[in-house]
Amino acid sequence: MTPVFGSATLLEKLQSKEPLLWLNPVLGSMLPKDAPTPDQIEQAETRLARCDALIRALFPGDVVGPIESELMPAAELQQALTQPDTQQGAWFLKRDDTLPVAGSVKARGGFHEVLTIAESIAIEQGLLATGGDLRMLASARARELFTRYTVAVGSTGNLGLSIGVMAAALGFDVVVHMSSDAKQWKKDRLRRRGVRVVEHEGSYAQAVEAGREEALMKPRSYFVDDERSLMLFLGYAAAARPLARQLEKAGRVVDARHPLIVYLPCGVGGAPGGITYGLKAIFGPHVHCFFAEPVASPCMLVQLAAGNSEQVSVYDIGLDNQTDADGLAVGQASPLVSPLMAAQLSGVFTVSDAQLYRQMLRVKQSLGIDLEPSAAAAVGGPLWLNDSPEGREYAYAHHLDLAEATHIIWATGGSLVPPEEHRRFQEHANALEARR
Numbered sequence: 001m002t003p004v005f006g007s008a009t010l011l012e013k014l015q016s017k018e019p020l021l022w023l024n025p026v027l028g029s030m031l032p033k034d035a036p037t038p039d040q041i042e043q044a045e046t047r048l049a050r051c052d053a054l055i056r057a058l059f060p061g062d063v064v065g066p067i068e069s070e071l072m073p074a075a076e077l078q079q080a081l082t083q084p085d086t087q088q089g090a091w092f093l094k095r096d097d098t099l100p101v102a103g104s105v106k107a108r109g110g111f112h113e114v115l116t117i118a119e120s121i122a123i124e125q126g127l128l129a130t131g132g133d134l135r136m137l138a139s140a141r142a143r144e145l146f147t148r149y150t151v152a153v154g155s156t157g158n159l160g161l162s163i164g165v166m167a168a169a170l171g172f173d174v175v176v177h178m179s180s181d182a183k184q185w186k187k188d189r190l191r192r193r194g195v196r197v198v199e200h201e202g203s204y205a206q207a208v209e210a211g212r213e214e215a216l217m218k219p220r221s222y223f224v225d226d227e228r229s230l231m232l233f234l235g236y237a238a239a240a241r242p243l244a245r246q247l248e249k250a251g252r253v254v255d256a257r258h259p260l261i262v263y264l265p266c267g268v269g270g271a272p273g274g275i276t277y278g279l280k281a282i283f284g285p286h287v288h289c290f291f292a293e294p295v296a297s298p299c300m301l302v303q304l305a306a307g308n309s310e311q312v313s314v315y316d317i318g319l320d321n322q323t324d325a326d327g328l329a330v331g332q333a334s335p336l337v338s339p340l341m342a343a344q345l346s347g348v349f350t351v352s353d354a355q356l357y358r359q360m361l362r363v364k365q366s367l368g369i370d371l372e373p374s375a376a377a378a379v380g381g382p383l384w385l386n387d388s389p390e391g392r393e394y395a396y397a398h399h400l401d402l403a404e405a406t407h408i409i410w411a412t413g414g415s416l417v418p419p420e421e422h423r424r425f426q427e428h429a430n431a432l433e434a435r436r
């Protein structure tokens with residue numbers, strides 16, 4: 001059954017895979033009653049802060065600082081992509097591609113969930129007092145305990161890397177269920193750390209389902225559920241407070257006259273949704289969040305446009321969910337996140353694979369940074385806002401002075417990608433460029 005959208009043209013445009021900006025008509029509506037509380041976000045922030053020393057103990061030499069990334073001015077990228085006479089505020093790149101140990105945004109949610117599991121087991125088994133020093137979790141006694149527990153996750157790659165590396169470092173038995181098309185180097189990296197990688201024919205959703213079923217049948221087994229996990233979501237939401245401090249340090253005011261506009265690549269929705277949720281808790285109506293999704297996999301757009309009464313997938317409107325954007329090839333949005341985003345998300349823009357590669361190349365040329373293609377999905381966001389009729393409609397309706405705006409493009413992954421992979425990405429991007 002084809003879901004019913006507000007407009008037939010939207011459906012046609014989505015089906016033709018024409019890149020578009022969709023504005024959320026119910027932005028500002030009420031959050032569901034069971035929505036996470038500001039207290040829960042704060043607890044996640046505190047837990048991650050308490051884990052700094054533990055993470056350093058688990059990865060000696062690897063980790064120089066906390067699980068945090070730079071907010072980098074991106075004037076060169078802005079100049080490369082915009083006309084000199086356009087007034088559109090200041091661009092920044094949020095460098096989650098450099099997050100320690102996991103090399104992607106998944107460090108935030110993934111580490112938070114694994115550390116929550118480890119802490120709760122240690123408390124339950126009498127090894128740790130509530131609020132105790134978490135470095136204890138890196139001790140031989142804790143390790144011995146954790147070997148008796150299994151942590152399982154289904155992933156297209158980066159979530160598996162994040163959960164797998166952290167859980168294995170703590171001593172857990174770890175199983176990562178991956179779709180067979182997941183990148184070889186990601187599987188190799190996990191196996192080197194003692195993680196069991198199970199490959200599944202078929203889609204990411206099937207890999208997740210298989211992992212969930214297996215974990216349910218085993219005692220002392222935890223399944224990290226990318227589609228429904230609150231602990232993942234809160235780990236992402238905890239990104240907001242440090243970002244607010246970075247903005248303050250950079251002298252970027254956020255208020256009614258100085259909007260903050262954030263562009264985030266979206267897969268199942270947990271990472272961009274959690275970050276949006278955390279930012280909304282701090283900045284309210286002064287922050288405007290847009291998701292970027294591949295033209296073949298706009299699962300959050302489709303879900304929100306159809307309304308939230310039932311789950312809708314990109315397959316339901318005849319799309320094939322085929323894209324080179326690892327981690328963004330998701331057919332169905334998280335049922336935990338989509339009701340929250342109905343109230344908070346400003347809109348979604350879609351990107352073709354050719355655009356992904358072009359944007360990745362522009363980031364490389366202007367800033368010298370190697371992103372993975374999916375991590376460059378959000379780069380075109382400020383252009384959508386400034387140059388499209390829909391973007392101008394949004395700016396007008398919300399009284400945004402774009403000249404005073406701070407635009408943050410969330411770069412979500414890339415630093416762990418092997419150099420030869422990056423070279424292949426660049427070659428492909430250059431070949432596409434030459435063909436234009």
Ligand SMILES: *Cc1c(COP(=O)(O)O)cnc(C)c1O
Pocket residue numbers: 104105106158159265266267268269270271272273326327328372374375412413414
């Ligand atoms: C996972 C991922 C995303 C999106 O996160 P979701 O929680 O799946 O929406 C974006 N970029 C990269 C590089 C990712 O690995």
